[in-house]
Amino acid sequence: MSVATGPAPERTPSEAKRRKPGLVGWVVNRLGLDDTMEDQYNRVVPFHASNYVYCLGGIALVLFVILAATGIMLAVYYQPTPDAAYQSVLDISTQVQFGWWIRSIHRWSAGAMVLLVFLHMLRVFFTGAYKKPRELNWLTGVALLLITMAFGFTGYLLPWDQKAYWATKVGTDIAGSVPFIGHFLLVSLRGGEQISAATLGRFFDLHVLVLPGIILVLLLGHFFMIRRHGISGRL
Amino acid sequence: MTRSSFLKWLIGIVGAVSVAGILYPVLRFLKPPPAVSGAIGQVVNVGALSLFPAGQLTAVIINDKPAAVQNLNGKYAVYSLICTHLGCVNRTDGDTFRCPCHGSEFSPTGTVTHGPAKLPLPTYRSQTQNGALLVGPIDLSRAAYPAWYKGEFT
Numbered sequence: 001m002s003v004a005t006g007p008a009p010e011r012t013p014s015e016a017k018r019r020k021p022g023l024v025g026w027v028v029n030r031l032g033l034d035d036t037m038e039d040q041y042n043r044v045v046p047f048h049a050s051n052y053v054y055c056l057g058g059i060a061l062v063l064f065v066i067l068a069a070t071g072i073m074l075a076v077y078y079q080p081t082p083d084a085a086y087q088s089v090l091d092i093s094t095q096v097q098f099g100w101w102i103r104s105i106h107r108w109s110a111g112a113m114v115l116l117v118f119l120h121m122l123r124v125f126f127t128g129a130y131k132k133p134r135e136l137n138w139l140t141g142v143a144l145l146l147i148t149m150a151f152g153f154t155g156y157l158l159p160w161d162q163k164a165y166w167a168t169k170v171g172t173d174i175a176g177s178v179p180f181i182g183h184f185l186l187v188s189l190r191g192g193e194q195i196s197a198a199t200l201g202r203f204f205d206l207h208v209l210v211l212p213g214i215i216l217v218l219l220l221g222h223f224f225m226i227r228r229h230g231i232s233g234r235l
Numbered sequence: 236m237t238r239s240s241f242l243k244w245l246i247g248i249v250g251a252v253s254v255a256g257i258l259y260p261v262l263r264f265l266k267p268p269p270a271v272s273g274a275i276g277q278v279v280n281v282g283a284l285s286l287f288p289a290g291q292l293t294a295v296i297i298n299d300k301p302a303a304v305q306n307l308n309g310k311y312a313v314y315s316l317i318c319t320h321l322g323c324v325n326r327t328d329g330d331t332f333r334c335p336c337h338g339s340e341f342s343p344t345g346t347v348t349h350g351p352a353k354l355p356l357p358t359y360r361s362q363t364q365n366g367a368l369l370v371g372p373i374d375l376s377r378a379a380y381p382a383w384y385k386g387e388f389t
Contacts, residue, residue, distance in 0.1 A: 073264055087382055095268040098260040 040227075048234035053127075056120035063113040064215070067151075070106040071208065078158065080204035082197045085160035110152055117148050129232035137225040140218050147215045154207040160200060168203070169195055279370045284363060287311065292327035297370050300388065302359060303327050304368065305343065313359040313370050314345050317387050319380065320352035332356060345377070354378040 020028060028037055077096055079088040092099040121141060124130055130138035157168045172195070176186030191198025236244075279297050281304065287293045292303040294316070301316040301324050316325045316332070323336035331348070332341035339352035346355045355378055360371035373388045 073261065076265065083379065087385070090382060091268070097263040097266065097268065099264060101260060102264055 043230075046231055046234070049231045053119075053123045054231070056116055056123055060113055060116040060120055061219070063109045063116060064219070066109045067106060067113060068212070070102050070109070073102050074106055075208060080158070080200055082160060082200055085158065085200060089159045089161075110155060114148055114152055117145050121145060127232060127235060131232075134225070134229050134232065137222060137229065140222045140225070144215065144218050144222060147211055147218065151207065151211050151215075154203040154211065157200065157203045158207065165195060168199065172199075281313075281368050281370050283367055284311070285366075287368065290330060292330055292332075294327060295370075297359060298388075302370075303332070305330065307343075311361060311363060311368055313361045313368075314356045315359065315373060315388075316356075317384075318352055319347075319354040319356060319378075319384060322384070322387060325356070354380060354384075 028034060074092060077088055077092050077099070079085060089103075092103050094100070124138065124141065153168075153171055157164045172186055172189045175189055176182045178185055187193060189199070189202065190196070191202050281295045281297065284306075287304045287306045289306045289308055292305055292314075294301065294303050295313075296302070297313070303314050303316055303325075305312045305314060314332070316327075317323075318325050318334040318336065318339055320334065320337055320339050323334050325332040325334050325339075325341065327333075330343040332345070333339070334352065337351050338349065339347065340349035341352070341356050342348050344355075345358065347353060357373055357375050357377050357380065359373050362369055362371075375385060375388070
């Protein structure tokens, strides 16, 4: 079997420079990501954006990551049935080691994320960052705000205490007041006319399966568009 | 040591401490606590069947909790003696139960015949083996017992 012989093609200086050592270099080299990575690393943050109000979206993302991690951990012990839900939450807070810590982080991060997403929206609004060509990113951002609030609403029911029960009663009653489709929304959310085991199951499903899937897709789109558009100009 | 290698070490140490600080509580969290692992009491041999005469309740202690063995013509059942009202220990009165604190009374099958208790007495899982009575974990499925009551058995 003959192999093509002859002098190996010479590397250009830039090609040689680009070869990175180590594990990261190995992966990047296999995937041919040199140009992409270099492009990502060489972004310059404009001077007007070196301001804390431009960090609000990023902080919201950090909170989301924290919420995902602590939420996965809480799901280890939480039981979404009316008989066991409240007791399992009590067990997390009183029996499980560091359970109170994980649950408190989840709870406080949840509140903070709603606040941070809202403040981020105000920043985008008042710096006019929603204008052409960034309208689509504004729309995904609005969707992300709504998803965040849906996370909060569904998560509120899960401890299955009195406050959770009545807050969900009021919230689903409001959904029921929508013209024409109100009753459909109400029974779809509650899984029946009344709040029951079906409601808890549905809210748990939304909170840990449906909403995380939707928010991941929206976040990817949101960040892709930030990269595509770059940071908006100064006022 | 050069300044850059010193800084690299510093970053590495700070990073390792940070990761350890997160991993430690996470691993401790994943270790199941005794109360949540589902093991409510162990199987206890309360003695030969001849210790429990028919037609009356015989008081026993199971996992440090008061209980009573009932012998209905060779059919054995074990009831918790902890009153479902506020947790006093019921007295046995013939084949019925009576709470000395607030006067709750329970039928031979553990159901409430007189308030203020609302919930039936739970039973222990039990079976006979080689002429002895083995008592397993308590069966709280007879009613939706409140958290404080479940705590009596963990």
